[in-house]
Amino acid sequence: METESQSKIQTAGPGVDETTGWSQVKPPELERSRAGMADAVLILAVLGGYWALALNQLRVDWTINPQYYYGWVVPLLALGLFHLRWISRPVASPPRNAFVPGLIAAVTAALLLPIRLAEEANPEWRLVLWAHAVQAALLTLCALYYAGGWSWVKHCAFPVCFLLVAVPWPVPLEQFVIQNLMRTIAAITVEVVGWLNIPAVQFGNVIQISAGLVGIDEACSGVRSVQTTLFASLFLGELYRFSVGKRFGLTVAGILVALGANLARTSFLVWCAARRGLDQMHRLHDTAGLVALVIAMAGLWVLAQAFRGKKSGQSAPLAATAGLMLDPVPQSWARMPPRPVLLSLAAWIFLAEFSTEFWYHSHESRMVENSRWSIDWPAAQSEYGEVPISDTVRAMLRYSEGREVSWRDDEANQWLLFLFRWAPGRNSVQLAKTHTPDICLRGVGYQLTEDLGTRLVQTQGLELPFSRRVFNRAGEPPLYVFYCLWEERGSQASDGLLEDGILNIKNRLLAIREGRRHLGQQVLEIAIRGPASAEEAAAIFQSQISRLIRR
Numbered sequence: 001m002e003t004e005s006q007s008k009i010q011t012a013g014p015g016v017d018e019t020t021g022w023s024q025v026k027p028p029e030l031e032r033s034r035a036g037m038a039d040a041v042l043i044l045a046v047l048g049g050y051w052a053l054a055l056n057q058l059r060v061d062w063t064i065n066p067q068y069y070y071g072w073v074v075p076l077l078a079l080g081l082f083h084l085r086w087i088s089r090p091v092a093s094p095p096r097n098a099f100v101p102g103l104i105a106a107v108t109a110a111l112l113l114p115i116r117l118a119e120e121a122n123p124e125w126r127l128v129l130w131a132h133a134v135q136a137a138l139l140t141l142c143a144l145y146y147a148g149g150w151s152w153v154k155h156c157a158f159p160v161c162f163l164l165v166a167v168p169w170p171v172p173l174e175q176f177v178i179q180n181l182m183r184t185i186a187a188i189t190v191e192v193v194g195w196l197n198i199p200a201v202q203f204g205n206v207i208q209i210s211a212g213l214v215g216i217d218e219a220c221s222g223v224r225s226v227q228t229t230l231f232a233s234l235f236l237g238e239l240y241r242f243s244v245g246k247r248f249g250l251t252v253a254g255i256l257v258a259l260g261a262n263l264a265r266t267s268f269l270v271w272c273a274a275r276r277g278l279d280q281m282h283r284l285h286d287t288a289g290l291v292a293l294v295i296a297m298a299g300l301w302v303l304a305q306a307f308r309g310k311k312s313g314q315s316a317p318l319a320a321t322a323g324l325m326l327d328p329v330p331q332s333w334a335r336m337p338p339r340p341v342l343l344s345l346a347a348w349i350f351l352a353e354f355s356t357e358f359w360y361h362s363h364e365s366r367m368v369e370n371s372r373w374s375i376d377w378p379a380a381q382s383e384y385g386e387v388p389i390s391d392t393v394r395a396m397l398r399y400s401e402g403r404e405v406s407w408r409d410d411e412a413n414q415w416l417l418f419l420f421r422w423a424p425g426r427n428s429v430q431l432a433k434t435h436t437p438d439i440c441l442r443g444v445g446y447q448l449t450e451d452l453g454t455r456l457v458q459t460q461g462l463e464l465p466f467s468r469r470v471f472n473r474a475g476e477p478p479l480y481v482f483y484c485l486w487e488e489r490g491s492q493a494s495d496g497l498l499e500d501g502i503l504n505i506k507n508r509l510l511a512i513r514e515g516r517r518h519l520g521q522q523v524l525e526i527a528i529r530g531p532a533s534a535e536e537a538a539a540i541f542q543s544q545i546s547r548l549i550r551r
Contacts, residue, residue, distance in 0.1 A: 039336040046342050047140055049349045050112070051075075051163075054132040057119055061129075061168045070228050071166035081159035081238050089155050092148035094335045102341075105142040108135050109345055113352040120360055120518075121511040126168050133167045147335055158238050165231040178223050179205075185259075185266055192267040198274045203474055204446065209274045214281070225258035225296050232297065236304040246307050250300075257299035265292040363515020370488055371462055375419050375524070376550040381407035387416070413530030413540060417548070424488065424520035437469055437481045437525060446471040446479065452534060457484075459546045464524075466541075470534055480528045480537035488520035 055075060062071035095101070115135065118128045140160050144152045168174070182205040190200045190207060200209050207214045233254040237247035265288045273281040378384060384407040400423040406416045438448060452468035464484050471479045511517070526548075531537035 039339065039342075042339065042342050042346075043143060043337065046345045046349075047136075047143060049346065050109075050136045050139055053112070053116070053349070054136045057123065057129055057132060058166060058168075060123060062166070065168070067174075067224050067227055068166065068168055070231055074163060074166035074231060077235050078159050078162045081162060081235070082156060084239075085156045085159055089148065090151045092335075093151055094147060094149050095145065098146055098335075101142045101146045105139055105146075105345075108138045108142070109348055111135055112348065113355060116352050116356040117359060117512050118508070120356055121516060122508045123518075125508060126170050130164075130167055130170070133164055137161055137164065143337065146337060162234060162238065165234060174223075177226075181223055181226075185263060188263055189266045189270055192263070193270050193274070196267075196271060198271060200270065200274075207270055209270060211273050212278050214270050214273050214278075225262050225293060226255050228293065229254040229258040229296055229300055232300055233304075236300070240304065240308055242307060250303055250307055253303050254296070254300040257303070258296040261292040261295040261299070264295075265289060360515045360517050364489075364517075368489070370486070371551065372488065373460065373462060373464075373486075373549050373551050375403075375417070375548055377403075377405060378407055378548065381409060381415075383408045409540075409544070411530065411540070413528055416527040416529075418525040419522065421522040422520060424518060437467075437471070437483050437527075441471050441479070441481070446473045449478070450534065457542065457545060460549050460551050462549065462551070464549070468534070468538065477529050480531060480534060480541075482526045482528075482541055484524045486522050486524070487516075488522070489516075 058071060061068045111131070112135065115128060115132050118125060119132065122128060137160050141153055141157060144156055144160075169177070183202075186202050186205055186207055190202045193200050193209075198209060200207050202208075205215060230251060233251040234247070236242075237250055242250065268288055269281050269285060272284055384405065387404040387406055389402060389404055397420060399420040401421040402419070404416070404418050406414070408414055441448075448469055449472045450470035452470070454465050454467045456463045457466050464486065466482045466484045469481045469483070471481060473479070526541065526545075528537050528540060531540055
């Protein structure tokens with residue numbers, strides 16, 4: 001009679017342990033599961049690489065622009081929303097023909113190199129920032145379509161596209177919204193404080209009261225509250241799986257609450273300035289802004305709960321999660337892109353970055369140092385004095401060196417001089433071009449009435465490009481402004497100047513072709529009030545500029 005151990009040994013065959021008799025052959029399902037997991041990790045790494053490049057460019061605006069501080073939390077919220085969608089995804093129905101999504105993905109991925117070349121020379125170009133973010137989103141949607149078909153794309157498209165709310169608005173749209181909001185808030189605030197027996201007069205974005213002038217800047221315009229409320233309402237609408245109509249209603253109602261809270265803030269600050277002085281208003285400015293934001297967010301939360309109605313139980317995402325746990329359905333990736341394709345997409349990231357760095361490094365090695373110059377401050381002039389630069393301006397411009405002074409000349413003309421310098425490094429182009437007369441003066445109630453173009457002014461052996469503009473504000477003489485932007489390094493052809501002296505698409509492409517990026521810059525802006533005409537102002541400016549510029 002054979003023993004049990006002898007039976008095991010006799011029946012042992014390939015893949016069977018002779019000692020224990022247990023099979024050592026791994027089930028085919030386990031092998032496929034591990035291979036699928038490896039492919040999933042690979043595709044997540046590839047898509048993560050493309051998103052990382054896009055978010056790396058966006059983080060600059062999230063850091064220096066208070067309007068987009070909320071951008072730092074958007075990726076985390078988008079991941080959370082995607083997770084909720086993923087665990088409730090429908091059964092995969094991948095397309096039979098993978099040619100179309102493959103072609104779209106290939107063309108989209110190929111755009112990485114021109115996008116990176118444009119970003120290096122123009123890190124503030126929002127059109128390119130949008131192109132980069134859309135590229136990453138489109139690649140993600142192509143992967144979803146390839147794996148699960150249209151049902152997966154429609155189911156997961158919102159959290160993928162939700163990341164786009166963190167991309168800065170195009171400059172024309174942003175300026176249009178900001179300028180109109182500032183004027184509207186200023187006008188309504190004047191009416192509100194009038195009901196409180198506080199006489200006030202509006203000059204553009206400035207409110208004049210007996211205590212002085214109260215400026216309505218970007219913070220007071222409500223645009224920050226509007227943008228924060230917009231992204232928060234979209235998040236809540238997706239979290240609670242509202243219908244399209246409810247999402248639209250929540251967004252509109254939330255924006256109205258944000259504007260109302262901001263109007264209350266500006267009215268309070270003007271009342272505080274009139275009753276307790278401008279110093280007290282400045283001390284309470286940031287606190288009032290924080291309170292307005294908290295009220296707006298609390299109001300949005302209350303609205304979201306009202307839109308949900310009285311529902312017992314869990315929210316839709318959590319209920320979907322519980323359902324999957326009780327009745328799990330195998331919904332793994334139905335089809336994964338071939339590994340050679342994924343490896344090629346990963347290699348393309350490194351190749352695009354290497355090519356971009358090689359292009360700019362090869363051009364920068366041939367660049368020359370442009371003439372350096374500084375200002376000989378006219379401390380001996382009448383009424384010469386330093387003008388304090390606000391903390392808000394410092395936070396937004398992030399200049400390396402900055403100074404603002406004012407004085408009167410012998411003809412009683414009033415002068416105001418700004419000088420800002422950005423040392424070579426990342427984003428110097430973006431920050432230097434943020435300070436322009438059009439943006440700064442319109443914010444304090446001035447209107448551009450005449451643009452006299454750009455002229456090369458010769459002084460101290462230099463040719464400096466000065467744009468010339470005329471601004472007016474109600475009840476005041478014209479303000480003649482001369483503005484110069486100078487790059488510290490450039491090619492022999494450009495000599496540190498932008499072609500035509502302005503920033504446009506042609507000059508942006510020219511910067512890419514010449515391989516110019518992150519160059520040190522400085523901005524000189526001189527405003528004169530007193531001359532009777534633009535010609536007289538130009539003559540006075542020409543006679544004085546040689547005394548101000550020092551090499």
